[in-house]
Amino acid sequence: MKTGIAGIGGIGSNVARHLAQSGVKEIKIVDFDAVEASNLNRQFYCFSQVGLKKTDCLEKNLKALFPGMGIETVEKKIKPGDAKQIFSDCDIVVEGFDNKILKKMLIEELCGTGKILVSASGIAGDNMENITTRKMGNCHIVGDFMSDQEDHALFAPKVTMIAAVMAGIVLRHIKEKSHD
Numbered sequence: 001m002k003t004g005i006a007g008i009g010g011i012g013s014n015v016a017r018h019l020a021q022s023g024v025k026e027i028k029i030v031d032f033d034a035v036e037a038s039n040l041n042r043q044f045y046c047f048s049q050v051g052l053k054k055t056d057c058l059e060k061n062l063k064a065l066f067p068g069m070g071i072e073t074v075e076k077k078i079k080p081g082d083a084k085q086i087f088s089d090c091d092i093v094v095e096g097f098d099n100k101i102l103k104k105m106l107i108e109e110l111c112g113t114g115k116i117l118v119s120a121s122g123i124a125g126d127n128m129e130n131i132t133t134r135k136m137g138n139c140h141i142v143g144d145f146m147s148d149q150e151d152h153a154l155f156a157p158k159v160t161m162i163a164a165v166m167a168g169i170v171l172r173h174i175k176e177k178s179h180d
Contacts, residue, residue, distance in 0.1 A: 001174050002146040004090035006078055006106055008054050010159040011120050011166065012096025013044035016058060016165030020066040023175065027062075027069065028090055031055055032077040042156040058061050078102065083109040090168050091177070095119040098149060107139060107180055114138065118166045121145050125152035131162060133169070140169045 005012045008031040019115060031054045035045045049057040055073035062069055074086060083106050087093045093115050097103050103119060108119055115138065122130075122143035130144040132177060142165045 001177050002026045002089055002090040003170055004093045005096055006030050006093060006095060007096035008058050009098060010042040011163050012094060013058055014163030015094050015159050015167045016062055017044045017165055020062040020069050022171055023066060025070060028072040029055055029058055029085060030074040030076060030078060032075055042154060042159045053093040072171060081106055092116040092173055094166060102136050118169050120162050124149045124154055126158060128153040128161060141142045142166050146159050
């Protein structure tokens, strides 16, 4: 089973880290951005990687954890109409965008494909007590469903906690599929 990750910032890079630490054999990571120093408190990158492409850096960091992981990198900004083609070879897709419009677009484009979708909603602020998971069809959404980045600062422990829950959902689906 191949897992795709759309956006490899705080959520996406940490989901990928958990998958590598768990021995997941195949992922596809998609992003267009560079590593920024201001994000290092919550993203799986190093200070020495600031200014470099996220896809290259994350691949290197994941290979350091699990050299046997097959990692396909796609350096691209996902636009409307792209998701089905980009993730056509993936069974599971993790949404790691920090933009509500892109989140909605990805979910809408992939909802009828039969792929498992794992998304986040409400990752800002420091209240970690209200984190829950909702399932709608083939989509699993993790977060507090209230706190928006526009209204609250991002709190590294909350971001990484939500990413860990999302990785757990992916790992459960991989395990179930391997028993089929």
